[in-house]
Amino acid sequence: MTVPTVEQAITRAHHEEWARLVAGLARRFGDLDVAEEATADAFLTAAERWPREGVPPNPGGWLATTANRKAIDRLRRESQRDARHRAARLVYDDTPAEPTGPVEDDRLRLVFTCCHPALAPEARVALTLRLLGGLTVAEIARAFLVQEATMARRITRAKAKITAARIPYRVPSADDIPARLAGVLAVVYLIFNEGYLPGEGDEPVRVDLTAEAIRLGRLLRTLLPDNGEVAGLLALMLLTDARRPARVSRTGELVTLAEQDRGAWDRTLIAEGNALLRERIDAVAAGGDPPGRYQLQAAINSVHTDAPSVRDTDWSTIAALYDRLVLLDSSPIVRLNRAVAVAEVDGPGVGLAEVDRLAEVLDGYHAFHAARADLLRRLGRGGESRAAYDRAIGLAGNPAERAYLARRRDQLAS
Structure with missing residues (x-):
């Protein structure tokens, strides 16, 4: 068994822990800037200390403790720390969470916070990709086909708007969800796409991002079991991810759909995705809403996988x-x-x-x-x-x- 290098351990921890750390700090401190910067500082500290001291037995726990301390230190250093604390309390929603269900998931809460209707649609998606997906501003700008400086301004304005509008950090009530759902679905799908074919970097596939997007899709499905587009997005991601084992050759080259070994596809994921589609077809036949964009894209992928x-x-x-x-x-x-x-x-x-x-x-x-x-x-x-x-x-x-x-x-x- 090959022991990973310190650099590989940090990269893996960043993939696995970034979203969880940012979401957890946002819940505790109610400040997105503090959450993001404290998490980044924790990884910087790891890059400085782990080569000397070794990778800790529990990298995620080490990073969480370090990020929490960094956040507290930053708030203490603020010259206007009292005002900052009061502003943070306005954003932080300390209503006790429901004992069960996806409402308890910090990352899902963060998605819904960033997709508040007070924010412009493109800002909702960009902000969540930055905070939850850990994508760079350059990566997000490329996904939107805009300049990097333009995207940086959007993200900065969105975070400021959340603070100024006192948007609470929580999953909204059932009546509020429809206004935010389109942005949430767009975010989840963009996170998945960035993992399935990263726009830059040395990795041909980022499984951490595809897995996180599918995890969020399953949580949304639990939260909204009768929503056709939620089911459609989950089906789309499952059917697409099913082809991942055949997508990159042993030499590191992309293998197109026409050249892939279809025997390597994950038939369990294909069956699950097709079952979701059949459920939606039955619902439409029974008088339900016509299929939306994610259901149609899932249907296209189903034709390919069949x-x-x-x-x-x-x-x-x-x-x-x-x-x-x-x-x-x-x-x-x-x-x-x-x-x-x-x-x-x-x-x-x-x-x-x-x-x-x-x-x-x-x-x-x-x-x-x-x-x-x-x-x-x-x-x-x-x-x-x-x-x-x-x-x-x-x-x-x-x-x-x-x-x-x-x-x-x-x-x-x-």
């Missing part, structure tokens, strides 16, 4: 589902995914025309250029395809994805 091979994929059904999805979510990325499906049904020329309509808005998005490169390759336009691959490689931050794109580009010569 196909025994890529040749047997029902692309016509996938394209039809994307047609319905675009009516609910006409974002450029959804339209890009629809164009890829259209190419499978109507040919690469038709698909390329759809993709090129998105050139202005998605020029800085690597997947746009990767899709163009593949369609140009299929059309026999090798020079243009190579240029598109080069652009995609330059924009991609994930090492596994860069390796895959480089291989595809280099195959053009032969």
Whole structure:
């Protein structure tokens, strides 16, 4: 058994403990800045002391104790500490928690706090990704396709608004949940996506983030068992995560859906995801609300996972589902995914025309250029395809994805 290095131990602890520490400190002190900065200080202290003293037997407990002390020290050092304490008490909700259920989960409380309707929708998502997901401002900015400085300002303003508006740290009442749920679901899905294909760093997959997103999805399902979009999001994450064992090769290269070993997929997760979808289909048939964006995306993934091979994929059904999805979510990325499906049904020329309509808005998005490169390759336009691959490689931050794109580009010569 290989003993992890100190650096690996700190990285693992950051993945496993960041969200729990920030959420716990936010609950205790009612101040998001204090919670985030004390947690960061605890990890900095670990980086300084663990190489000399060794990794403690319980890294999470050590970090929790250190972060708590850092938070107390910071509040004591504040020149306006009395006013700061009073402001913190306004945010902190010390109403006794219910004895059972997901309300007791600090991280779920933090999600709902950050997704308060007083905040702008994009700020809700960005703030939660920063505090709960531990994502850098650069990573969040890339997910939103905006400049890093713009995202930093959004996050700062959102934290200030929570303090100024005296937003309590708690899961809202049943009547308040609908106003926040869309933001919560968006946050959970973005956390999952950042784990499934990180935008930067040396890791091709961050299992800590995908696992945390699925955990939150299960808690939301317990909290709202009759909500179709909650069930749809959980089904979507399960069906997507089921393919993770086949997603990266032994050499560290991304393996696309068409090339994956389908025998390596997790059939237990697929069965659970499909069961959630069947439940929603029955509910719609019985007069329930029509499927929303997460249910439609889950249905698309279900078609993929049901196909025994890529040749047997029902692309016509996938394209039809994307047609319905675009009516609910006409974002450029959804339209890009629809164009890829259209190419499978109507040919690469038709698909390329759809993709090129998105050139202005998605020029800085690597997947746009990767899709163009593949369609140009299929059309026999090798020079243009190579240029598109080069652009995609330059924009991609994930090492596994860069390796895959480089291989595809280099195959053009032969």
